[in-house]
Amino acid sequence: MNEPDFTARRMAMVEYHIQGRGITSPLVIDAMRRVRRERFVSEDMQQLAYEDGPLGIGEGQTISQPYVVALMVDALNLQGGEKVLDVGTGSGYGAAVLGCIADEVFGIERLPALAAHAREVLRAEGFSNVHVYCGDGTLGMPEVAPFDGIVVAAGGPSVPQALKDQLTVGGRLVMPVGGEHIRQDLVRITRVSTSEYESESLGGVRFVPLLGEQGWPEGSA
Numbered sequence: 272m273n274e275p276d277f278t279a280r281r282m283a284m285v286e287y288h289i290q291g292r293g294i295t296s297p298l299v300i301d302a303m304r305r306v307r308r309e310r311f312v313s314e315d316m317q318q319l320a321y322e323d324g325p326l327g328i329g330e331g332q333t334i335s336q337p338y339v340v341a342l343m344v345d346a347l348n349l350q351g352g353e354k355v356l357d358v359g360t361g362s363g364y365g366a367a368v369l370g371c372i373a374d375e376v377f378g379i380e381r382l383p384a385l386a387a388h389a390r391e392v393l394r395a396e397g398f399s400n401v402h403v404y405c406g407d408g409t410l411g412m413p414e415v416a417p418f419d420g421i422v423v424a425a426g427g428p429s430v431p432q433a434l435k436d437q438l439t440v441g442g443r444l445v446m447p448v449g450g451e452h453i454r455q456d457l458v459r460i461t462r463v464s465t466s467e468y469e470s471e472s473l474g475g476v477r478f479v480p481l482l483g484e485q486g487w488p489e490g491s492a
Contacts, residue, residue: 277309280321288323289341299345302371303337310392311364330382332479334362335424339476343422344368346445346459346473353419356437358408358446359481363389363401365424370401373420377412378403381482409483411437418442426455426478431485438462447478 285303294300309320311334316326325333343365347355353373357366360378366389369376378401380386386405393401404412408423409431416437423434423446430446438444442462449455457473480487 277307277317277320281308284321284323284337288338292338294338294341294345296345298349298351298372299341299368302344302368303341305371306364306367307396308334308337308364310396311362311367311389328362328385330385332361332382332385334364335478340365340368342473343424343445343457344372346457347420347422347443349373349420354415354417355420355422356411356416356418356434357422357424358411358434359424359479360389360403361385361424363393363403365422366401366403367393367396367398369420369422370398374400376401377415377418379406379408379412381405381407407483409433409481409485413437420444421446423447423481424478425481425486426450426476427481427486430458430460431483433485435460435462435468440464445473446481447476453477 289303309317312326323338324336328334349372354375355369355373357378360366360380366376366378383405386403390403410433417439419439419442421444426447440462444460447455448458454475454477457476459471461469
């Protein structure tokens with residue numbers, strides 16, 4: 272049996288839910304057109320892959336809605352050639368979008384099963400520049416820092432200092448901040464010097480809790 276072709280749905284999703292909601296970066300639009308979201312969800316979820324909403328991926332986690340992925344990647348203002356950290360990699364979909372633009376992406380996921388599956392799908396989809404590791408995302412990856420951009424796909428009580436420290440000067444971090452089970456504020460942090468950061472709000476979002484040493488305590492979700 273031939274696999275269903277989701278290309279038309281993907282193009283329509285980008286037109287209506289990405290460009291139609293104000294994303295104008297050619298790099299982000301091209302990345303959203305290239306990444307096959309249906310590959311990052313279970314077979315029974317594939318027919319829903321191009322609706323603009325989150326989907327369950329097991330382990331109590333979700334794959335973010337396409338518009339939010341595009342918004343967060345767009346907020347990094349990547350131009351190509353950067354090194355980026357993806358915290359809370361989950362399915363690997365957001366990391367794949369980043370991998371279409373950045374030179375190298377390091378993903379960190381605390382749940383071993385999700386990390387292994389994301390690694391497998393990314394490899395199958397040809398994203399050799401995306402590397403997924405299992406660990407505490409709130410601590411980042413100091414061994415390969417600094418990063419030009421950091422995306423955090425889970426909501427924490429505040430932006431972890433460890434992640435701020437791992438930004439290059441001029442680098443940007445995008446992350447939801449707020450309560451565990453309520454609407455959060457999507458913030459962008461820009462490192463303007465070795466000791467100074469600027470913060471701005473990008474609007475309300477809702478993400479799963481960011482668990483870890485510098486996030487919510489384990490077992491609180």
